[in-house]
Amino acid sequence: MNLHLWAPGFTGFGGGIAAFSRELAIGLHDLGHEVRLIGKLDTLAAWHGFPLLGAGRYPRLFQSAGFAAMALTSCARHRPNHVISTHLNFGPLAHLAKRAFGTPFTLVAHGIDVHDGLSSARRAALCAADRVVAVSAWTRQRVLDLAGIEPARVSLLPNAVDEARFTVGVRPDKLAKRYNLRAEERVVLTVARLDAGEGYKGYDRIVQALPAVQAACGRVRFLLVGKGDDRARLEAMARSLQVEHSVTFAGFVPDEELADHYRLADAFVMPSTGEGFGIVFLEAMACGTPVLAGNRDGSVDAVDGGRLGHLIDPNNVDAIANGIIAMLKQQGPAWWFDRQALHDAVVQRFGRKAFRDTLRKAFCF
Helix, strand or coil, X not given: CEEEEEECCCCCCCHHHHHHHHHHHXXXXXXXXXXXXXXXXXXXXXXXXXXXXXXXXXXXXXXXXXXXXXXXXXXXXXXXXXXXXXXXXXXXXXXXXXXXXXXXXXXXXXXXXXXXXXXXXXXXXXXXXCEEEECCHHHHHHHHHCCCCCHHHEEECCCCCCCCCCCCCCCCHHHHHHXXXXXXXXXXXXXXXXXXXXXXXXXXXXXXXXXXXXXXXXXXXXXXXXXXXXXXXXXXXXXXXXXXXXXXXXXXXXXXXHHHHHHHCCEEEECCCCCCCCHHHHXXXXXXXXEEEECCCCHHHHCHHHCCCEEECCCCHHHHHHHHHHHHCCCCCHHHHCHHHHHXXXXXXXXXXXXXXXXXXXXXX
């Protein structure tokens, strides 16, 4: 089929939605479809052999209008059999394309993008979509809770991990030196944007748990990868708890260094309460790093209901501390702490082959 895939972006860093969009493009192509990409923030004319239109070359003020013009013009010119939007923000535009050209469309829901305050235009787009794809059971339920959407139209398609990029490797000495890690220090890692509006990631509760973790495990460094306007609050919190020398703010880390940061860590921890899925869990496990996740959101799907990682109450600081202590003391299934075994397990469940198999079922055109 001739498919148009819309996304915030396919190139550069873009978090979980960008990673999902890239895997979706490759997966649809591998299933035999012709795929044309339109990315709001992209500037290139092609990506991995796919034709790519992008509005990123426009001034920021005009990018939304530029993206809309590109998407609608491309629909009119190429008459795709189906449009797939990997962000709900583009739902009203896809709805317009359906009314104007009769083009069926699918919307992908990721989690906190689905909520009671959703605009009437986005609600209408969800109700008019020929298919809604949710990345986790938690996200799917949020879609159904909006009402007006038949359960049969909402399918599950979990994120996939790029097993060729996220692999088991040696502990990177260059990063240990960069962060002045001592040989005996254990590393707890979180990768997240430090935006005040994304406090649901739970990184502040890790800071609060750190004194108890250190009392039980000795020297432990909390390495926080990501940047944003919430850093000052976290720094003040660390000072008040007298753990400021044990919390390292790595800031933004380029894509090419991300896997090495996972390999540096003894445990990856993100006790979130509003994560739609959490591809960072898959990336960490594919690098052989055991994970600790919250049991209140889509993180449950990312660790396969607790089979692949440890689940705790993300709102309970004591539970977070005890969970981290258990991970650092390797209390759990032995294969969680065997890096190659953990890599193999997550690839079997969330690798590209598994993604293709689920994709084939989710998109029965």
